[in-house]
Amino acid sequence: MPPTRSHIRATAEAYRARHPHEREALAGLLALLDGTDDPCNRATLPDHVTCSAVVINRDRHVLHIGHKASGKLLAPGGHVEDDRTLLAAALREVCEETGILPGDLCLTPQFLGDPIDIDAHDIDDNPAKDEPSHRHFDFRFAFYLATEQPPLLALQDEEVCGAQWLPLADVRSPSLRAKLLDAEVAGLNGRSEPVNASVLIHDGHGRYLLHLRDQRDGIWEPGVFALMGGGRERGDRSLETTLLRELAEEAPGLNVADLTPYATEEATSVDGLAVPIQVYAGRWNGVPDTVDLQEGVLLRWFTLDMLDRLRLSPGTGDLIRRHAAQHPAKSSPPDSVRPLRHEAPEGTELHVVGVHLYLEDEHGRILLGLRHPDSAYAGNRWHFLAGHCEREGAISCLVREAREEAGLIIEPSDVELVHLVHLVDSPGARPRIQLVFRARRFEGAAQVREVDKCVAWRWWSPQNLPDPIVRYTRAAIEGIQAGRLYTEMGW
Incomplete structure (x- = not known):
């Protein structure tokens, strides 16, 4: 099926936000998307959506083809068909009209x-x-050639009559030419470079941490064990920034030390594009089951002798073996970092433990924070001041989180447990034990200290809670007000 209306709208709105002076010129596009007809169908008149590929070589020249129907030199492109995304439509068109395959191309960092x-x-x-x-x-959509040697063109005789590589200043479309020349000043150079980052996480004792991806359509390399990481986004200052953002989104609390660039690898995207990846190496020695995994199925430690038994992302096994040969394990893992699989009886389900602060002011109002819209959990919802237990006691965790998140000073002796929520979000999710503690006294005024997680603190009457609010937060407050100690949800 063709790209969804929501995908087209999101792409158009993001573009208009970057180019506010074009809002009036694109008003008709938003009107088209507000209509009932398929915006990509060529029978939708008087307007519809098309896609083109702007292919840039190492000399900063742009591929143009002769269009038989119009007699014009144009970038390869055409009507949308049963394409997954608009970008996929542009790739299909350039392949059909010129013979250039998706694997011959890569994204531009700009x-x-x-x-x-x-x-x-x-x-x-x-x-x-x-x-x-x-x-x-x-x-x-702009693409670089993935290799220095340009691919041979196989032009579509039915619609195309010849091809030319034109300098940026000679690009036929005025609006495209202007953007390319601006981008040239900002570093557009036609040379492929990494736009993805991943991390080879090891513990220094011969173990490597791998991430099992979801088995779903549209997931890059679904159902395989792979390194953690992802693609660069606008606003990422560097690929290390990209990696740290991805880790925070995929596995909050997984703090990898000693990140250093290690290798550059190449993979293939869902759309078939060549994807250069900057691989970092970093050290961690924690317990994977304690990580609050937000994406994928699980995290596990593996040693070299286990790699051949796994379905791995292409090249991952060779990369790990190469790193292991260059960095021999100093010793076997100490007891403090050995897997915990033998510490729990067979069939035991490990839980994530969360701590939450129930704090009242002199008027009986409760302190809640508004989660950042881009937060990996509960974006744009009100929630307790909260965190996940690391290798520490629950009250110590609460005291630490109160200081780190809001600048509040709480003495452990002033804390009491007032509610527990036993929660499972979905059938396949790891269950959670949510501990809610009341602090009888505290020092300081709530401040936004972690701006990527919380945008505001506010006191709320328990009889007039904000909306939207995290579901189990409301349930816990109602339980405390009613004098109940325990709530079950999702079972």
């Missing part, structure tokens, strides 16, 4: 997977196809 340009242009009527005059909203 534009990543976002359109470099959205152009609205009029199309003359075509009596041969019984098409009246209409307008295209053309989403244009």
Whole structure:
């Protein structure tokens, strides 16, 4: 099926936010998306969506093809069909019209997977196809050639008559030309470079941490054990920033030490693009089951002798073996970092333990924080001041989180347990024990200390709680008000 209306709208809105001076020119696109007809169907008139590929070589020249129907030199492109995304439509069109395969291309660090340009242009009527005059909203995506040697072109005879590589200053589309010239100043150079980052996590004792990906359509390398990491986003200052953001999103609390660039690998994206990856190496010696994993199925330690028994992401086994040969294990793992699999009886389900602060002011109001919209958990919802137990006691964790998140000073002797929520979010999720503690006294005024997690603190009457609020937070407050000590949810 073609790209969803929500995908097209999100792509268009993000583009308009970056180019506010084009809002008026693209007003018709938003009107098209507000309509009931398929915005990608060429029968939708008087406007519909098309996609093009802006292919840039090492000389900073852009591929143009002769379009037989119009007689113009254009970037390869055309109508959307049963493409997963708009970018996938651009890749299919460039393949059909020029023979360039997705694996011959890679994303540019300047534009990543976002359109470099959205152009609205009029199309003359075509009596041969019984098409009246209409307008295209053309989403244009920029790609570099993945290798220094350009691929041989195999032009589509039916629609294409010749190809030319034109310098940026000679690009035919004025709007595209302007954006390319601006990007050249910002570093657009036609040379592929990593736009993804991953991390080879080891414990220094011969074990490597691998992440089992979800087995779902649209997931990159689904159902395999792989390194953690992901793609660069706009706003990431560096690939190390990309990696740290991805780790915070995928596994909050997994704090990897001694991050250093280790190797550059190449993978293939869901759309078939070549993806250069900057691989970092880093050290951690924790227990995977205590990590609050937000993406994927599980994390596990593996030794070299176990790699051949796993379904691995391509190249991961060789990468680990190479690192192990260059960094021999100093000794066997100490007892403090050995897997805990033998400490629990067979069939035991390990739980994540969370701690929560129930804090009242002199008016009986409760302190709640508004989670950041981009938070990996409960974005844009109100929640207790909370955190997950690391290798520490629950009250020590609460005292630490109160100081780190809000600048509040609490003495352990002033803390009492007032509620427990035994929770499972979904059938496949790891169950959680949520401990709610009351602090009888505290020092300080609540401040936003971790701006990536919380945007505001506010006192709320328990009879007038905010909406939206985390579901189990409301349940815990109602239980405390009613004098109950325990709540079960999701079982």
